[in-house]
Amino acid sequence: MISNGAEDRGQTISYSRVFEAASLPxxxxxxxxxxxxRVTEFMAAFHHRCKERQLPPLDALVVHVAGPRAxxxxxxxxxxxxxxDPRGGRIAPEAQIAGAHFWQTQLEECRRWGVRSRRGQV
Known part of the structure; x- marks a missing residue:
């Protein structure tokens, strides 16, 4: 994940590719x-592992490639x-904005880390 997306300008990656790389269904x-x-459990473990290793929130880069959450x-x-969840339905517009802003902030954190990592600064 790090060398196949995160270090390359914080590019997003599909759930399928992440699960395939982890040898999961x-x-x-x-x-x-x-x-x-099982998907939720794996992604939660991934999230916590990033924190433990002092990595950026790389789980923010994992996205759906099809459907309403593409x-x-x-x-x-x-x-x-x-x-x-901005796409969760039945939430106030302010909450949708807050959730989307949080995600965008985490994406930007991953992008900045990727730049520093490529430059050998991490």
């Missing part, structure tokens, strides 16, 4: 088989970060 298949909790992280990303 495709997240779509997990959702289809009623095991969506180009956007899953709802679990916002739950783990205790922020409102």
């Amino acid at each position: 495709n997240p779509h298949n997990l959702h289809e088989s009623g095991e969506s909790h 180009g956007f992280p899953g709802a679990g990303y916002f739950r783990v970060n205790q922020k409102p």
